[in-house]
Amino acid sequence: MKPIEIRTVDVVQYLKPLREGGSLPGLVKADDEFLYVIKFRGAGQGKKALIAELIGGELARAIGLHVPEIVFMNLDDTFSKTEPDEEIQDLLKFSVGLNLGLHFLSGAIVYDPLVSIADPMTASKVVLLDSMISNIDRTAKNTNLLNWHKELWLIDHGSSFYFHHNWATWETHLSRTFPAIKDHVLLERATKLEEAATEIENRIDPATIAEIVSKIPEEWLNSETDTLSPDAIRAAYIQFLETRLSQLNLLVKEAKNAR
Structure with missing residues (x-):
């Protein structure tokens, strides 16, 4: 089988929370210039949700389904210090370290x-x-499904x-x-x-x-x-x-x- 390679990127800009998700994922920019939806280790279900996201997403990809690229995302402690919203401030503070991101599908x-x-x-x-x-x-x-470029994508x-x-x-x-x-x-x-x-x-x-x-x-x-x-x-x-x-x-x- 082809080895699975998961890149690691650094978060360079926190853009906004995506409040439709129960665990308050966020839209961020990484040091590779791409946008990602970040799933935070400090959210309600913690690191177990990130593990489920990783295994579920890569299994879906392995059986030929469309899943946005999954990456590991380093988050440092600077973002919580400039965030005015207390709820998001705490989320960022408790999520310093390695989180998980999915490539943002613009227009999906x-x-x-x-x-x-x-x-x-x-x-x-x-x-x-x-x-x-x-x-x-x-x-x-x-549904946790998106239509993007006339194809079904799993998130x-x-x-x-x-x-x-x-x-x-x-x-x-x-x-x-x-x-x-x-x-x-x-x-x-x-x-x-x-x-x-x-x-x-x-x-x-x-x-x-x-x-x-x-x-x-x-x-x-x-x-x-x-x-x-x-x-x-x-x-x-x-x-x-x-x-x-x-x-x-x-x-x-x-x-x-x-x-």
Whole structure:
């Protein structure tokens, strides 16, 4: 497989908060002159949301879906000192260090299930991806999809892998499927689930999963509240995803029944 390369950039300008996101992501400019949507380590779900964003986004890319480039973003302590809004000031202060960014898609339109386009194969792959990563946040109320240049783009996987908020019980999730798929915004259009499952199996293998999980920065895995070591956490993500991959036929059946 082709090695995954994730660039690291420095934030040079904080432009504005994007208040439509529950965790107050922001629009920033980096030292490479590009604009990014930054997801802050100091936001509500903390570093775990960044891990979910990284794994979910790179898995989506691996199966041929469109995801904005993901980068690591260094944020220094100067931005909080010049920010007048106290809420954002605190967010910037608690996010000093390594954060995560997605390339800003200028002119992109939020996906509207009533008028936007999503072909059956793409819809089916998105549904199965979200079943694999337990993404509870791709509903009609909050699609986390964009239309850009007449293509469907995936954003915001931070609510995925919700088992990682309690490592004491994570193994109980290995035998579960994903009933919440019944609320998926693309489920009605996902009419090629078997074909999508075959393509996912052809594109994703244990080496791909291990490569993606290896990109999680060590500092995102260190937490005083976690009961597992960083190495054990990486192994847990790998085991969970390998199990999900082996259960694709069950996820297909569940999604078809829900549809």
